[in-house]
Amino acid sequence: EAEVAQSPRYKITEKSQAVAFWCDPISGHATLYWYRQILGQGPELLVQFQDESVVDDSQLPKDRFSAERLKGVDSTLKIQPAELGDSAMYLCASGSGGLQAFFGQGTRLTVV
Amino acid sequence: AQRVTQPEKLLSVFKGAPVELKCNYSYSGSPELFWYVQYSRQRLQLLLRHISRESIKGFTADLNKGETSFHLKKPFAQEEDSAMYYCALREGAGNNRKLIWGLGTSLAVNP
Numbered sequence: 001e002a003e004v005a006q007s008p009r010y011k012i013t014e015k016s017q018a019v020a021f022w023c024d025p026i027s028g029h030a031t032l033y034w035y036r037q038i039l040g041q042g043p044e045l046l047v048q049f050q051d052e053s054v055v056d057d058s059q060l061p062k063d064r065f066s067a068e069r070l071k072g073v074d075s076t077l078k079i080q081p082a083e084l085g086d087s088a089m090y091l092c093a094s095g096s097g098g099l100q101a102f103f104g105q106g107t108r109l110t111v112v
Numbered sequence: 113a114q115r116v117t118q119p120e121k122l123l124s125v126f127k128g129a130p131v132e133l134k135c136n137y138s139y140s141g142s143p144e145l146f147w148y149v150q151y152s153r154q155r156l157q158l159l160l161r162h163i164s165r166e167s168i169k170g171f172t173a174d175l176n177k178g179e180t181s182f183h184l185k186k187p188f189a190q191e192e193d194s195a196m197y198y199c200a201l202r203e204g205a206g207n208n209r210k211l212i213w214g215l216g217t218s219l220a221v222n223p
Contacts, residue, residue, distance in 0.1 A: 003155075004155075040121075040215070041215055041216075042116075042198050042200075042213030042214050042215050042216050043156070043198075043211075043213050044213070045210045045211065048210060056210055091156065093156075098202075098209070099158070099161075100158070100211060101157075101158040102157075103155045103156040103157065104155060105155045106155070
C-alpha cells in the first residue's frame, strides 16, 4: 500500500543551527501539506502546496521557515535558525480532490 | 473565525460500553467535518467524514447543525479503539481550504 514517506524520523539539533525535513507524498497526489504538532495539541498547518505552488503559508514563520516543492512531487521544509520553541512533531500529508487522507509518520524535532 | 472544540482531553470507558467523543464547531457557513484517529505508534489517519455518512470500525458521526456538533459514537467500545481522536473542520467550498483541528481526545478502553 502506498504511503507518505518522511525522513528523518528523529532529529536533534542545537539552537541556531539549520535543519531540514523531507517528504515524499503518495504518487499522483497533487496536494501536499506540512503540519507542526506540539505535544498535547492538534496539528497546525504550516504550508499547503498544490503541485509546485504554495496555496497557503499564512501560518509559516517566514523569517526562519521555508518550504519548497520544486517539481511538484517531493518537498523539503527547512528551519534556519532553529529555536527551542520549534521542538515538535512535523507531519507531512498528501491528498487529492481536497481530501487529506494520508499522513506520514512524522519527524520529531528536538532543539537543544 | 472557525474553531473546533473537543471538550474532553481524556475519555476512559470499559470494553463493551458505549462511547461518545464530543466535537463542537464554530463556523457560520456550511462546514465539512472529519474525524481522524492516531493509534499508538501509528500515523494519523482519516477515520470518517460527515458527507460520507458511513460507519467505519463501528463508529458513526452525525453532523448536527442546530447544535453545531459532530460527535463520534460507537455503541460497544473495544480495546483496540484506544487511540487519539481528532475532530477537524473545513470550510465548505473548494479543494484548497485548510483544515481546522481540535486539540484531540485520548480514548482509553479498559478491559
